[in-house]
Amino acid sequence: MQERCHITDGIDIYLEKNIPAAAGLAGGSSDCAAALIGINELCGLGLTLGQLCDLGVTLGADVPFCLQKGTMLSEGIGEILTRLPDLSPLWVLLIKPDISVSTGYVYTHLKLDEITSHPDTEHLIDCIRRHDDATLARGLSNVLETVTIPEYPILAELKRFLSDNGAIGSLMSGSGPTTYGLYQDEILARMALKKAKEQYQDYDVLLCRTRLPE
Structure with a gap:
């Protein structure tokens, strides 16, 4: 500047x-x-x-x-x-394991020619427009998981934990290692937060909410 x-x-x-x-x-x-x-x-x-x-x-x-x-x-x-249209208000439970992931490593080891499943972007945009949060959450996809999760299997466990505890969808954020779950119900989100803090005491566990831009 x-x-x-x-x-x-x-x-x-x-x-x-x-x-x-x-x-x-x-x-x-x-x-x-x-x-x-x-x-x-x-x-x-x-x-x-x-x-x-x-x-x-x-x-x-x-x-x-x-x-x-x-x-x-x-x-x-x-x-x-x-x-795009504003996203519906959703609760987001974040769990960050006590590990560090090199973004450079993830991108250099990403093999796009071997990836057969890609995000259906147009479908997800339509879900956002219709405020169909459940279908949107089920359609979440992150191709970088193909590199990071094999290196750090704990991330697959965290995705299962979130799905088993009320999340309508769970995914790795960016190149990792944070994994998040989306919740429509605040009570379910806070119950999952409590359980995550008990089960993953050495991890960063945060609950936040999507908000409209000011």
Whole structure:
């Protein structure tokens, strides 16, 4: 931002991490997006959202998504975004094992020519438009699981745990290792949270909820 906008002053940033690091949850990208927005406002730069996204993609593929917020169809390396209708409010139970996954390793070992099952993107977009959350959750897919889960079988166990404890769908987030379950019912979600904390005491276990962009 200093180079692009000729800022001469510096800015001290205090960062309190609430999203687990190296978890496949775009925590670093969201921090980056927040910093870009904050500097733009604090310094009165007047950069448009599009300009911030052009800058953000040079810092991380997920940054434009975090800048725009909401539900998006992401294409390319993540920089081609198409806004979709807002996702229904859903409870999300996150479980992050005490392991680290190298995103670079996952992508370099992904064998696209051997993957026979691909996400039905158009079907899932239709589910979002119709607010058919149950069908949407059942159609969740992440091709990166073909690399990460064989390396870390605990992730398959976590997916089963979430499905067995009321989740309408469960999936690995990003390149892992965080695994999440979607819940329509808050009571079921909180019951699963309690059980997950008891069963996986050394893991990060978090319950959150999807929200509409401000």
